[in-house]
Amino acid sequence: MGNVIKALEQETGKTCFDTYRRCLDHERASLIEYDEFSHQFMKEQGETERFSGVRDIRQIAIDWQARQPAFRLFMDGSRRTYKIADMPIGSQVFPIIAGQVGVAVCKRENRVLSPCRFTLHVVLAVPDKLDTEGKNEKQHRAFLVNLAQKLNLNQSRVKIDAVLLYPTRANENFEDKGIARIQEYMIEQEKEMVQSLVQAHLINDRSWLIKDGSLEYNRISDQNDPFVFNRIRSNYKRVVGVSKSFNPELAKLKNGRSAAGVIAKLQPFERTPAAMYRTERVDGKFAVWYVRLREARKTRGPFDGIVKVEKILVSADELEYGLETSEVDNISAWLMNERNPVCYGKDDRWANHLYPVYLTETFIKSKYRGNIHFINLF
């Protein structure tokens, strides 16, 4: 019994080139931006109360300190990608990208964080040129499931949980495409995780979930897809997306001016008004606002210490009028109360990090197989 590449060669009838196998995350670190706004999203009001300037939520945060925190679940998804081979198809050469995709949820009970749910999948991204016969999503899926089964049958070193196809349009970097496909897979896993938490009643009024990063999920055109937005929207009633990094220049005020100045001048315990956001690329409507967790002078730059908060608008009222201002205030206050402790020294983004999220991220990373070990499984 050989390795995965041999099995893939056997199945596809192609012969792969020997490639310098390596982890791609360092060289292509900036590939995926969570914040991909291209829309002047602060124009439209996203909360019920209209106010100008910023809003101080210090007293609300202090009041909440005496009560049980609402955020009890913390989710993070993460992936590592590796180039393991190059496969010639026709006159072109395509990379074979392997990935480790982890999604973890930690729960907090009595101030102590412990793992709640965890999945770790090994995936393989291959060029779509391998499945020229598939005419639609369903056929592609069948091909991929079949290929994964064959790969697992013909080798026993590593169990491949999924094989993915990445698109191969000319003049594009195929490695980036492979990584992007693995990233999408991770997002699917996150959605599935949220769904399972809702089904298990772990997410409820008293137990909200913070998801690390944006909640923007790319539009899914296939209405049969289990994760099509309308099917999963209700899962996100008690889920808040918190992004550590964002591009403030993309937030524009009504008059077209950048909102970056307003965001940068936020003081601790202050938040911006929530804006409503909607784009063609992404399903659904969101309320988006910014909260400053820490003083700017104690951090590296003006945007350090500020997090971008997103919440999917679920009910008809929300879609129409935005979130209740009191809810935006409360969520902001809860986040303020999550500001300590910090992971200073462990993570450069410490000023924007929420400690439970950081721990969840650390938990996933602790579960990954070592890079050299993983690369050599193929």
Next chain:
Amino acid sequence: MSTEQGGKVIGRVAALEKCPTTIDSFCFWTDKNTLLNPFDVVVVDHVNGSKTFGVVEEISHITDSESFLSEFFSNDFGNIDSSSLTDRVGMNYVSAKVVGNTKNIFIPVHNGAKVSLGTKKDIRDALGLNDIKNPVVCGYLEMYTGVEDAKIDLPVYVNSDFIIGPEGAHLNISGISGLATKTSYVMFLLNALQQKSMQDRKQKVAYILMNVKGRDLLSIDEGSNKLNRADHAMYKSMGLGEVPFRNVKYFYPYGERGTVKSYVRPEVLERQLQSGQGKKFKYTFNDDNECLDLLFSNIEDPNQTIESIINYIISKQHPFDSVDSWESMLREVQSMGEKGGSGNKEISVMSWRKFKRIVRKSIETDKMFNDVVDASKNEVRLEDEIKNLKADDVFVVDIAKQDENMQAFVFGSVMQAVTKLKLGEFDEDMTAEQRANIPDRIVIFVDELNKYASADAPKSSPILRLLLDIAERGRSLGIVLFSAEQFKSAIHKRVTGNCSTHVYGRTNSIEVSDKTYSFVPSTYKNMMTRLQQGQCIIQNPVFNSLLKIKFPNPLYHQDKGEN
């Protein structure tokens, strides 16, 4: 959760790149609220179904906080009133020393192996407390005191052959004074030894105790009224009878006009004298002149002139051929030191004068140098009494009230007499029955060993010579030294090095920083500075590790009152 063998699982082994498990040691993580203590035994599941035993040496608590700054930042940049909703992730990691494996497998334990608390049997196996031959109880072990429902108490037995010979001999105990550890522990152990030897009659053991402080050991045949409930329970658990020492005799230095030079209470002395337990000892010139050198134990004698003078006197060279008393000896010494006196060619007049100054101070002022021994007045010579030492006898020789030189003299003379007895030098004067009664083992206990075997003692010191002889040859001769001192580092290495058993009571941090303690892990060193009354750390070849043990209050009456 517990392993198949029954101990509660408390963590798992962590073998790291920077901190691998080795043949000798391993680390494991455990919950930060698991209250382990140094010296606790842990059990690790190992290969081939074996179990590796470890003894906890160090416990560290860590969080994911990178630096103090991180902690400062985590409190809103130094706000002491700030609060957080989440505790930092923290855990304890414990480093343990490997002390054994059930199948003698000593490859390092594996990462992730379960670590559990031990059962009583595990603890005995781990520490070498199982299948002890000639067991004599030497203390009481408490383990897992901080873990709910897991506390284990067990008496600790040691093979007496490794304490009083023939396998190993001599015990040394160190620790600062006033914490009821050194003397109390030795007396506890001697009591246990006496009870055992009187019970099984395998070896004939006798004991000579030097009382160097107050009235500490002057009522050891009287029962104690200070035992509490815990003491009773401990004695019962250890299988010891609550009886004080038996067959005890007390020897007091003869004092002015028939009195004794001692702190003993008059009523106690009276009772002891009447019952024949108490005796007053003297040194006569005719019988004890060979002990003269012991008066010079702390005096440098680089040219060996003092030694020459002593030999001159002992060999009865003129004019000492006609000397038969301390008084006449002093007279002749005086004449030898006089200007133009009879002197002799090898020894200068100045040396005789020096000798005279030292010897006169002792012999003239101390009344135990007396040439008449009247048995009817309970007067004895120590050497004669030691000749008659029998199995299970306990002799207490009181030297507490004497000055340092006299203490050394008496102690030296006791060692000399015991050595002669065991070497058979008295055999000619003894009957066959007396010879048959000579104990197999004679245990000598002396406190303040630093006065006699200091690392700085003159090399020519006759007491040091005697002590080294006992330390090095005593095991085979059957002379066992139980010694105590405040600071072990100050004791001659050849004395401590020959001890098979070492006991450590509470000491100070300067002492433990000495290289004498370099083999002791730092946590244990720090524990030595925190030991409480009734606790000590013991080291013996039969134990696989140092043991922290407890012992009960002594069974005899400790007279600690003011004079």
